[in-house]
Amino acid sequence: MAASKHVFQAPKGMRDFFPEDMAVRQHLERAWRSASIRHGFEEIGGPTFEHLDLFTIKSGEGIVSELFSFQRSGGDTDYALRPEFTPTLARMAASKGRSLPLPTKWFAIPDLFRAERPQRGRLREHRQWNVDLLGAPGPDADAEVIAVAVTALRGLGLGPADIRVRISHRGAAAGLLAACGVPGDRMAEAFSLVDRREKVPTEVFATQAAAIGLDEAGVARLDKIAASRLPATTQPTTIAEKHDLPVDAVSELTSLSVELDKRGLLPFCDWDLGIVRGLAYYTGTVWEIHDAAGTFRAVAGGGRYDELVGLFGGPTIPACGFGMGDVVLALLLEDRGLLDADHGVLSPRPDVFVVSSGDDQAEGLFIPLATSLRDAGLHVRHTFKAGRNIGKQLKEASGHLAKFAVILGDELDSGHMVVKDMTAGEQFKVPAGDLAAWLQRRLAGYAADKRSCEH
């Protein structure tokens, strides 16, 4: 394969966005922004690449092989395209130090990069919605960020039968693991093992579990508890009773349950002590959103990380939040048939397509008319083809899904233009001077009709 051929493709794992793809992306981002803003979060942004070292603070040197990192030609500073937004956020929060008003509610929609082999739901470049609530230690804050995530997903048409928020708590999980025989100093390894539980063969799981202090009975017990999910409408104490754990172990879930209930979220949630998240920095609530059938990767993941800002040189600030990527979300919406015009996914439709009959008078007015309609705020298109066959131009207009066509022809002799409603097929003779106002009036009615159709 000559190099000259493959440079004409997007690099591995990177995507081109044609208009129809961009319409989907905008649809997701509209839902994300809308949910964030309605909950009082403010949008922030940051650099697309950071100092390489920023990313090893939290994740260790091991992450370097997963990064796109580089030096500028002749320079000796190491940079890396950001693989996640959290270090940037923590850096920004830390840089404000004690002047940061608390609580601070921030969200961002960055492009993120990872240098691994692409697979289903996991590409080298993706967009990820990040929501963080800094300075609020209570379960109300955990419930609030879950509410933001669920609000966005509901806005995209997903309900409790489509998605489940699987919730656990590091404290509860630790209580469970301790009850199964894991010593306190092996807890981090145990979390990591539980996180991989569904992926590793049972024998391997048993061997590794034995290595961190679980005997055969302990493994069986852990496996049983981690595999069981309960609707959040059940009291968390039921989990304790069912699995013979101390009630204390689930006390955090009980207080979270109250906050979720206030926000009407319980029907979307499940208690799932098998959710621990691989990351070491989670300190409290941990949760993931999955499709109900569990066929895709996690749509979102989040939790509480009270030590994060301190890790980046700032004061210790309690914090919680989540990330939601566009790739798995789009797969899920596609699977549910929620990615079409009826669900709001559409490139902008022209208000007017200007058509010229081709005679001198019409040709002279063609572009000036389009210009004046654009100045009046309308979305205007016209043909770029040489032929001025009216039939062809109307065909082009309907191909663009134009709402109206304005036809310039013989009627100009009496100062009129023909306006055609492309949906109804009706035609009207409109005085040239009234055209913009006439169209704006009709388009307002058009939008109202569309709304009433949608509801």
Next chain:
RNA sequence: GCGACCGUAGCUCAGGGGUAGAGCACCUGGUUGUGGUCCAGGAUGUCGCGGGUUCAAAUCCCGUCGGUCGCCCCA
């Protein structure tokens, strides 16, 4: 980094040793001032690339590049 499967028209794909195919999309005409539907017609290929086997390779073999899916990892 490892493994499996797949590369044929713009797109989705059929053909698995013997003349390169279908549907969709596109273009033209029916219709020189009226679109969507319909009818008729038309253009389209290094069968990813390189080598090998064969009288003959899109087809079989080897290699390579690319894609998809999985493993590792998961922010």
